[in-house]
Amino acid sequence: MSTDPTAPARSPLALPVADNGRRLRGTDIRRERSQLRRNLKRFLVDNRLNLLGVVIVVGFVLLSLFGESIALHDPYAQNITGAKLLPPSFDHPMGTDELGRDVLSRIMTGSRISLQVAAVVLGFAVVVGTLVGAVAGYVGGVVDEVLMRVTDLFLAFPALILAIAIAASLGRDLRNTMIALSTVFWPWYARLVRAQVLSIRERDFVAAAQSIGLSGPRLLVRHVLPNALSVVIIQLTLDVGFAILSTSSLSFIGLGAQPPSPEWGTMMSTARNYFRDAWWYITFPGVALTLTVFAFNVLGDGLQDALDPRSGRR
Amino acid sequence: MLLRLVVRRLLFLVVVLFGLSIITFGLSHVVPGDPARLMAGPRASSSAVDKIRERYGLNDPLPVQYVAYVQGVVRLDFGDSFTSRRPVRDDLARYLPATIELALAAFLLSTLVGVPLGVLSAVKRDRWPDHLARFVSISGLALPVFWLALMAQFVFFGRLGWLPDGERLPVGTDPPRAITSLYTLDAALTGNWAVLGTALSHLLLPVVVLAYGSLAVITRMVRGGMLEVLGQDYVRTARAKGIAQRGVVVRHALKNALLPTVTSLGLQVGLLLSGTFLVEIVFSWPGIGRYAVEAIQRLDYNATMATTLLIAVVFVLVNLLVDVLYLFLDPRISYS
Numbered sequence: 098m099s100t101d102p103t104a105p106a107r108s109p110l111a112l113p114v115a116d117n118g119r120r121l122r123g124t125d126i127r128r129e130r131s132q133l134r135r136n137l138k139r140f141l142v143d144n145r146l147n148l149l150g151v152v153i154v155v156g157f158v159l160l161s162l163f164g165e166s167i168a169l170h171d172p173y174a175q176n177i178t179g180a181k182l183l184p185p186s187f188d189h190p191m192g193t194d195e196l197g198r199d200v201l202s203r204i205m206t207g208s209r210i211s212l213q214v215a216a217v218v219l220g221f222a223v224v225v226g227t228l229v230g231a232v233a234g235y236v237g238g239v240v241d242e243v244l245m246r247v248t249d250l251f252l253a254f255p256a257l258i259l260a261i262a263i264a265a266s267l268g269r270d271l272r273n274t275m276i277a278l279s280t281v282f283w284p285w286y287a288r289l290v291r292a293q294v295l296s297i298r299e300r301d302f303v304a305a306a307q308s309i310g311l312s313g314p315r316l317l318v319r320h321v322l323p324n325a326l327s328v329v330i331i332q333l334t335l336d337v338g339f340a341i342l343s344t345s346s347l348s349f350i351g352l353g354a355q356p357p358s359p360e361w362g363t364m365m366s367t368a369r370n371y372f373r374d375a376w377w378y379i380t381f382p383g384v385a386l387t388l389t390v391f392a393f394n395v396l397g398d399g400l401q402d403a404l405d406p407r408s409g410r411r
Numbered sequence: 412m413l414l415r416l417v418v419r420r421l422l423f424l425v426v427v428l429f430g431l432s433i434i435t436f437g438l439s440h441v442v443p444g445d446p447a448r449l450m451a452g453p454r455a456s457s458s459a460v461d462k463i464r465e466r467y468g469l470n471d472p473l474p475v476q477y478v479a480y481v482q483g484v485v486r487l488d489f490g491d492s493f494t495s496r497r498p499v500r501d502d503l504a505r506y507l508p509a510t511i512e513l514a515l516a517a518f519l520l521s522t523l524v525g526v527p528l529g530v531l532s533a534v535k536r537d538r539w540p541d542h543l544a545r546f547v548s549i550s551g552l553a554l555p556v557f558w559l560a561l562m563a564q565f566v567f568f569g570r571l572g573w574l575p576d577g578e579r580l581p582v583g584t585d586p587p588r589a590i591t592s593l594y595t596l597d598a599a600l601t602g603n604w605a606v607l608g609t610a611l612s613h614l615l616l617p618v619v620v621l622a623y624g625s626l627a628v629i630t631r632m633v634r635g636g637m638l639e640v641l642g643q644d645y646v647r648t649a650r651a652k653g654i655a656q657r658g659v660v661v662r663h664a665l666k667n668a669l670l671p672t673v674t675s676l677g678l679q680v681g682l683l684l685s686g687t688f689l690v691e692i693v694f695s696w697p698g699i700g701r702y703a704v705e706a707i708q709r710l711d712y713n714a715t716m717a718t719t720l721l722i723a724v725v726f727v728l729v730n731l732l733v734d735v736l737y738l739f740l741d742p743r744i745s746y747s
Contacts, residue, residue, distance in 0.1 A: 255681030265707040383558035391553035
């Protein structure tokens with residue numbers, strides 16, 4: 098976000114990958130490590146926004162792993178008689194919902210759903226996208242043409258609307274939403290990896306590897322793809338926020354997770370009906386979602402500036 | 412060359428629509444869920460359900476249903492909506508103007524605010540306009556549009572009571588005589604100032620909320636473009652010739668800095684169209700976004716598919732328009 102396009106190209110977080118094809122020796126690795134540490138300091142300490150992003154992301158991940166077990170209340174336990182729509186208090190820091198459930202505990206539990214969906218969707222997208230992109234870029238010719246036209250077909254729609262169409266056709270539940278979002282995300286990775294493969298395969302170290310007799314999958318997997326990794330990682334970080342946001346958006350309109358799931362979008366979809374009496378119910382899940390998406394965006398931007406300073410920002 | 416570009420894109424559009432229709436049709440017909448039962452209602456007899464199934468051809472083999480569907484779509488006949496029981500085409504015609512009004516206003520707002528804000532941010536780098544612009548561009552991408560809509564509704568309607576909570580006009584107010592079917596424009600054209608004011612007050616919240624996301628993207632892109640251009644030699648030359656700051660920025664730098672932003676217009680339209688689905692629901696805005704969401708919730712396949720197809724067409728056409736526009740703006744570009 099705060100990049101200066103005139104700044105000299107630097108790569109503070111460059112991963113220790115031998116991009117010239119030679120093997121890393123001990124001294125190289127030591128040098129790379131101290132370099133990495135220095136870069137990490139520049140990335141986190143010199144840029145407060147990045148630090149904030151990392152802190153929130155770490156908090157979010159911890160919450161997804163342990164949120165349900167450390168929650169003060171059972172996120173599903175109803176108490177219709179005594180605790181309906183209570184405002185925030187010491188016992189319920191974020192109030193309670195229309196069935197007397199603790200909003201904070203539900204938000205803490207819901208973070209796991211968001212992370213799970215993002216992991217499944219982006220995992221699929223990266224694997225399939227990399228496979229398609231790598232094959233298209235490496236083999237070229239008719240294969241490339243066919244694979245890329247199919248990819249274009251998926252990119253021809255606004256992502257969220259394609260996801261809505263697919264999720265709606267499949268039926269309303271969280272698994273179908275994951276399928277829909279996976280369908281939407283992979284083409285971006287296919288395009289990205291293909292472009293990387295096309296440019297990397299022209300580099301000298303690939304020619305060198307070919308000259309010693311390497312070819313086919315081994316050359317692609319061992320020498321070409323590792324060098325496309327940083328670009329994929331940047332895209333991945335930027336997409337986590339978008340995937341979480343899309344999941345909640347779909348849940349909000351009634352696709353995706355269904356009540357009583359504590360998914361954040363689902364919670365807000367219900368909370369909508371009570372927003373005049375219970376501001377806390379609609380406010381806190383939204384704050385949680387906004388902070389999470391914000392943190393992943395900041396992190397993705399920071400990584401992009403760090404790893405790939407010349408690339409265009411989206 | 413231009414003609415070739417247009418023809419090629421239009422051919423691609425046909426392929427895209429074909430693909431989409433297969434995806435949505437295929438998916439919606441292989442999964443369980445019985446539209447006939449849904450349409451007849453929970454208490455209908457099974458013979459009534461059968462009758463509906465017969466009438467809408469739901470008993471035919473899938474390929475037959477698909478061919479029938481495509482034949483209809485080519486004639487702009489999307490079938491009947493299962494819920495409104497009217498032809499989907501009539502429904503779309505009825506709800507489309509509201510969406511056009513909303514999306515167009517949001518587009519204008521985000522451009523008219525985003526471009527100056529981006530320029531200001533680049534020129535006053537690291538001073539408060541820049542901080543403001545960065546806040547907008549960071550928050551705009553992170554704020555869920557439906558949550559922003561709900562919060563705006565909560566504050567400006569629920570707490571302050573300054574603005575209405577939704578719909579295009581209050582119940583009991585007649586819309587202005589239809590010329591364009593965009594209420595604000597029609598009211599202005601017919602000189603119906605009272606209705607214009609009311610319509611604007613209803614439009615305000617949904618438009619600002621919808622525009623915010625794309626405002627963020629535009630601000631960010633213009634800022635980036637300006638920063639890049641302002642560092643270039645020709646700008647320094649212009650300054651050296653004694654041209655005032657304003658002239659350098661507006662006449663020399665902005666033109667080139669806007670090019671990347673124009674390319675992102677396609678993306679903007681995608682954002683706005685997706686946003687209408689969420690914003691219209693919150694503000695009960697009677698447009699095709701709300702229509703589509705309601706159709707989805709009621710398993711109304713015909714309506715869902717027609718809306719999705721319509722949006723795909725709009726999206727591809729706008730992108731085509733952007734590419735053509737780009738060709739005129741930047742003669743260095745050629746699409747080969």
